[in-house]
Amino acid sequence: xxxxxxxxxxxxxxxxxxxxxxxxxxxxxxxxxxxxxxxxxxxxxxxxxxxxxxxxxxxxxxxxxxxxxxxxxxxxxxxxxxxxxxxxxxxxxxxxxxxxxxxxxxxxxxxxxxxxxxxxxxxxxxxxxxxxxxxxxxxxxxxxxxxxxxxxxxxxxxxxxxxxxxxxxxxxxxxxxxxxxxxxxxxxxxxxxxxxxxxxxxxxxxxxx
Amino acid sequence: xxxxxxxxxxxxxxxxxxxxxxxxxxxxxxxxxxxxxxxxxxxxxxxxxxxxxxxxxxxxxxxxxxxxxxxxxxxxxxxxxxxxxxxxxxxxxxxxxxxxxxxxxxxxx
Numbered sequence: 001x002x003x004x005x006x007x008x009x010x011x012x013x014x015x016x017x018x019x020x021x022x023x024x025x026x027x028x029x030x031x032x033x034x035x036x037x038x039x040x041x042x043x044x045x046x047x048x049x050x051x052x053x054x055x056x057x058x059x060x061x062x063x064x065x066x067x068x069x070x071x072x073x074x075x076x077x078x079x080x081x082x083x084x085x086x087x088x089x090x091x092x093x094x095x096x097x098x099x100x101x102x103x104x105x106x107x108x109x110x111x112x113x114x115x116x117x118x119x120x121x122x123x124x125x126x127x128x129x130x131x132x133x134x135x136x137x138x139x140x141x142x143x144x145x146x147x148x149x150x151x152x153x154x155x156x157x158x159x160x161x162x163x164x165x166x167x168x169x170x171x172x173x174x175x176x177x178x179x180x181x182x183x184x185x186x187x188x189x190x191x192x193x194x195x196x197x198x199x200x201x202x203x204x205x206x207x208x209x
Numbered sequence: 210x211x212x213x214x215x216x217x218x219x220x221x222x223x224x225x226x227x228x229x230x231x232x233x234x235x236x237x238x239x240x241x242x243x244x245x246x247x248x249x250x251x252x253x254x255x256x257x258x259x260x261x262x263x264x265x266x267x268x269x270x271x272x273x274x275x276x277x278x279x280x281x282x283x284x285x286x287x288x289x290x291x292x293x294x295x296x297x298x299x300x301x302x303x304x305x306x307x308x309x310x311x312x313x314x315x316x317x318x
Contacts, residue, residue, distance in 0.1 A: 011223050033295040037302030044306030051310065052317025074252055081248065085241045088284050092233065096226075189285045193277050199248075200273040204255045208265040 012097040014173055019094075019182035021175045032183040036190050043194050046146040047201065054206070057137035064139070064206030067132050069123075073203045076119040077195065080154075083112035084192040087185045094181055099173050102181070106161055109188065113158050120151045143202070150198055153191050160184050240283035247276045 006015040006022075015021035020029055055063045090105035124144070127133070134144045161184050168177045251272045254260060260268060281287045287295060 010219055011226055030294060034298045037298040040299070040302035041305045041309060044309040045313070048310040048313025052313050070252065070256060077248055081244055084280065084284055085237070088237050096230065186285055189280055193280050196273050196276050196280070200251060200269040204251055204269050205266055207255055208260070208262050
């Protein structure tokens with residue numbers, strides 16, 4: 001694991017592309033993309049089901065265009081999109097061996113992700129009180145499965161990045177922890193990729209009568 | 210991996226890296242601005258009720274695909290050299306994804 005042939009960059013003190021400087025790092029990187037290819041098909045099955053069941057069995061007043069609120073979805077979209085940028089900035093800091101900046105950007109990413117999740121919890125709670133639940137209609141089941149599964153990904157991403165930060169808090173950037181940070185940031189971007197389709201296909205399409 | 214000529218001094222290297230970094234930063238910020246712009250267009254078009262139902266779906270999906278392309282190629286650096294297998298696997302994933310969506314869309318009524 002520690003033996004790597006890539007020399008340190010004299011300016012940064014770590015190898016260029018520190019996340020791929022070891023065979024293990026390279027393997028993690030490629031394997032993680034393979035996993036994301038699998039995640040793509042998994043979310044596709046949920047999207048397909050949702051599109052098929054859109055508004056199916058939903059009572060008057062509980063159809064997608066009755067319940068979705070644009071303001072909240074817009075704010076949540078901006079939060080997650082911005083968190084994707086802060087994650088990029090964290091990885092740029094990592095590559096120039098600026099561990100303090102990397103930690104700062106990752107913490108901002110976590111805060112934005114947490115705010116997104118709070119918005120989603122508020123939203124689901126609101127729907128529950130007006131009668132749009134997992135069991136109220138086929139539409140409800142498909143909606144909560146798709147959007148909830150994405151929300152679970154956000155939660156997992158938050159726990160993952162927090163764990164990495166806590167575990168490596170007193171450490172510098174090394175060829176061992178850099179691949180871990182890097183794939184967690186790929187995961188975080190992928191969460192935003194899925195959300196782009198959710199806000200477009202589920203929310204915006206759902207608001208067009 | 211870049212190889213630096215031995216005669217390149219540390220200062221030169223530092224300057225080069227700084228230039229690379231600001232170029233990268235600029236690219237990422239432009240991508241981010243484009244993503245915000247695409248999001249605003251999508252939300253704006255729905256809010257202003259510009260499109261009939263049949264047109265909205267296609268338009269919103271195209272906006273989403275462009276934004277996701279930026280996310281994958283800029284933020285996630287999928288275009289970097291040596292990513293052939295990654296591209297193959299993602300292309301396969303997307304192909305299967307499209308098949309699944311089309312199938313479910315047609316099967317459920």
